[in-house]
Amino acid sequence: YYAYLDSQQLLQTYIQLLTTEKVLNAASEKLGYPVYAGQASAQQVPDTQFVRLTVTNTDPQRAADIANVLVMVLIDQNEELQAVRYLTSEQNLQSQIDQVQSQITTMQTQINDISEATVQDQLVQVKAQIEPLQTQVTTLETEIADLQKNRYPTEEENAQLAEKEATLAQVKPILTLYQQLYTNLVVLGQPVDTGTNTSTRLQQLQTTLSLYQGIYVNLLNSLENVRFARVQNTPNVVQVEPAVASTSPISPRPFQSTALAAAVGLMLAAGIAFLIEYLDDTLKTMEDIERVMQLPVVGYIAEIQYESGSDESLYVTRQPRSPVSEAFRLLRTNLEFAGVDRPIRRLLVTSAGPGEGKTTIAVNLAAIMAQGGKRVVLVDADLRRPKIHRFLGLSNKVGLSDLFRGVVAVRMVSQQVQDVETVSVLTSGSLPPNPTELLASVRMEQILQEAEQDADIVIIDSPPSLVADVQVLAGKVDGVILIIHPGHTQEDASLATLEMLNRAGARTLGVVLNRIPRGRSDYYGGYRHYSPYYSGYHYYHSMDGQDLKPSRMRRLFGKLSPFNHNGHKKVEAGVVEENVIEKP
Template sequence: MELTQYLKGTLRWWWLIVLSTIVAGVGSYVASMQQPRIYQTTTTLMVGQVFQKTDISGNDFTLTGLLAQSYAQVTTRQPILQATVDSLGLDMSWQALKNQVYAAPIPLTQLLAISVQDVSPQRAVAIADEIAYQLILQSPASPENQQRNERSEFVHTQLDDLEKRISTAQARVVELDTELASALSARKIQDLQSEISGLENLINDWQVNYRNLLGFLEGGDTPNQLTIIEPAQLPYSPISPDVQTNVLLAAAVGFSLAFGAALLLEYFDNTVKSTDDLTVPSIGLTSLGTISNIDGMNLNDKLVSTHDLFSPITEAYRQIRTNIQFTAIDQPARSIMVTSSNPGEGKSTTAANLGIIMAQANLRTIIVDADLRRPTLHKMFQVPNLGGLTDLLSSESLDIDNQLKDTGIENLKIITSGPLPPNPSEILGSQRMMQLLQQLERVADIIIFDTPPILAVTDALVLSKRVDGVILVIKSKSTRRDSLKQSLERLNQVGAKLLGGVLNGMSGGSKGTIYHHYYTHSEQHKVSGQSSSSSPTRRWWQRVLPVFKS
């Protein structure tokens, strides 16, 4: 079975796929709506004062980047989180709070992001800001953790010393410039220039140190200083649950699972379901037509072709009759055997309705119940089975007229099975059966034989090589492919001429049903209101309309 057939087969399970998709989506929506809303907010800190410096070096960025990573680790440790819990009076442990906090440096920056998730947006903001405050409070650069006054006095002393050094050096540079202006020898000039250059370098270094110390006094410039540059903002939309994403994902999963299940069902389902299964190369059976399920508890209800001339099923049998004529256009099949692979696949119903359709086309038709094991045609046509085929084959003379029973349908006669013999296969394969077939062809245009299933007994195979054509009835979603293949092999082995297959028990009607319903509804309206089915007009329609349609 090809992949395309598997994919087509999954269309039969469209309801399962749609239902699974809807159930998964709705279930996900209900579950998402019952989950608590989680809000997230973020406080951003800057490590160091790099942007306030006029002479930034690569080492500054490297150092503060490493510090940001260290602070990210410290943020989720016990000292910071416990202090936050105590400060805000939270009814939770610091371990529980840790599950709500995420801290990480922003790549390629000196920024540290502290994110907090909570069911309350206000509490999330309070926790994020408090963690940032506690981190600053407990950092080495915090004023509370420094001996600020002592260090300030030391810095002032250093500033005074640097001022004196810078002033002295600058005065010395002025003196050297004066000497340089009056110097005459090259050696003297070179020495003075060298001394001036050295003093200027010292002055520059002292000035840099002076500015750094002055910056410390003014802003406390240290590499590990923390500054809040963006406090936490009140979130208005929850980040979880993401209802739309959850529903889409659940629907996709439901669709995928249902589609996969449908593929598996098709893979393991070895039954014939459509005409495409008949025409695959591995089977190669011509499709003569499809028949829908026939409603009705009684066997007589199966004779749809007599009860409703305008039903889609009746039209399907007409189509089968037409296809039979086209398959044997060079040598018309006058004797046709109808059989199936297994019991209960609708061979007797097909044989009976096909005989009726042939008779409605003004063809003299005889249906022979050759199922000498489980005959049913006499029950369908409601005729006695006191005598029949077995009587003809066992009597000395082939008196067909005595065994032809009237069906109440013009041009249609039936030969019932008669008493059941102990040796059906031998009787059907006898020379007497061949003589009977020749005699029937003299008095009828079409002879239709209903035989037992092929795989059950050999009766059908014995008769199949004596008739002009064989029709194999396959029941949709019931007949297995291996059974069908086995039946075809047996028919080919005995040299039977196979006209094609009829797919029976199709759900939803056969092809053309919609058009035919539209067409025949108009015809029914025209003939409605007649006194009875036996009125002249009604009988004229019953005889002429099928011929016109053919």
């Protein structure tokens, strides 16, 4: 395992060396033109000890030349780096060999000139050799002990340990020989028998000479061992395959770049779409409303498309046979079912925020109820931003606010709607400074009671639930319908509105999805959910009566999708799906 780690570290070292300034500068000098770090990149071939070197250049031949020269420079640099590791040991051994060789020459001279003074000189020289050797042995033993304490040594530490142990093994025998030599010289310097003094000295000098020669041989062997270790431990870096000039450029590749950009764009678009969907907290489908608000959806009103240049007006009277008119009739029917046990004489139309289309719902609902034979009073209780008078083209000089200032009958200030005779409209009148106090007064209750005397149902258009007016009005009516714009009304705002209505003791009949896009069958399919009779009716047709058939792609997705137009899972063949509106 450690050998594998060492080889991996060595490979990473070579990869880094290939892009160092020293190697790049040496390659630039050999090539005669500059080589930059960004041109070369190296990486390991998986599951091998090979390194792949890649060089980019506008000239393919130059790229090949740079790659080949970089490998040559790396080989030279590697040999230099490895040689430095053993350079100190070789120099020390060579120095000792030179000294021993000098000692041998001196001993040979002393043998010829047996002199006591020469022996003393040799003794001094041997002692001078023993002291540094003893210091070197002590130092090596200390360094070896420190390196052996590391449980997980690196490759460099292992090499240092081996080198120091080898040096210690070489130095110790030399120190022992020097010590023996020192002993002989000391004995030689002591007084001896005068009869055999010359022969004894000669014999001792020859013995000393033999010891020096042994030291010389050991030093030569040690030097050879160090050189052999240097050669053996030097990693071999060879060029397996020379670089050749490429025949095709690696860039630009327009088709590959276009495909990659398209894939990245597609993933980015999908990620953005997912993020938008994740962060979107608006109510979109009937299932969302039933899950979040626990209320039924009593109406599905599509986006009303007015002709260019025309103002807002009663759509159900201008287009009585349109799908939107049929949707308002369905809403009327659902409200009638909701009032079977508890008749609805006062109906409040509100929403969580502005721009939901509550005025459009209130006006067209009043007209469609009038077409059903009911007398309707439409009250604009939005005393902040009234819109009914502009919607129907009526005057707003006198209205609801004027009834609070004097005893005036409701029928005196109400106005009739053209083409719908049984609808009376009570506009807002001049805007008061305190609308909430007026709507909460006893006089407001008297006005509603008076309006009920001349109508079967009173429909009240209120401001959004952002103001307290809605809470005041909710306690004075028999039922409330909440208008929600799919994809725009937020869950928190809807829940806050519902909670406010519950605190006021209001009877919330349900939710009306308004301004549903006509091209979204998953929304508009809710109409078929409540009315099986009209399930085959073509909803998506133009003003001139021509049907707009769904595209082939939409029909294909409809067949492949596991959900039907209502957003529910498709039932199995032979099973009839029935939808019944439960009476309250």
